[in-house]
Amino acid sequence: MAKGKDEIRDEIEETRRQMGDTIDALAYKADVKSRAKESLHDATEDGKRALREVRNRIFDGGSPDTHADYGYQSGSLVGEEEGENLTPVYFIAGGFVLGGLLLLFSR
Numbered sequence: 638m639a640k641g642k643d644e645i646r647d648e649i650e651e652t653r654r655q656m657g658d659t660i661d662a663l664a665y666k667a668d669v670k671s672r673a674k675e676s677l678h679d680a681t682e683d684g685k686r687a688l689r690e691v692r693n694r695i696f697d698g699g700s701p702d703t704h705a706d707y708g709y710q711s712g713s714l715v716g717e718e719e720g721e722n723l724t725p726v727y728f729i730a731g732g733f734v735l736g737g738l739l740l741l742f743s744r
Contacts, residue, residue: 692726
């Protein structure tokens with residue numbers, strides 16, 4: 638059966654849309670620099686989230702959401718919106734690492 642002009646135009650438009658999507662996908666795969674930046678950003682955000690959870694557990698003995706629920710601010714720890722100062726967490730983590738190394742090499 639012969640197709641009408643409108644059907645052929647619709648098929649052409651669909652094919653163009655699919656080709657555009659394919660070209661966008663290929664361009665994304667070829668842009669290694671942007672993908673590496675995205676990966677680094679994701680890893681950084683995961684690390685920050687993990688540090689917040691550890692900080693919350695250490696200083697509150699509670700769940701990771703405790704600070705967000707009550708707007709916790711004390712000492713040098715400030716809320717995420719104002720920029721976090723994780724210095725105490727780094728000292729505690731450093732102490733654990735140093736202690737582990739001392740135990741490891743003292744044997």
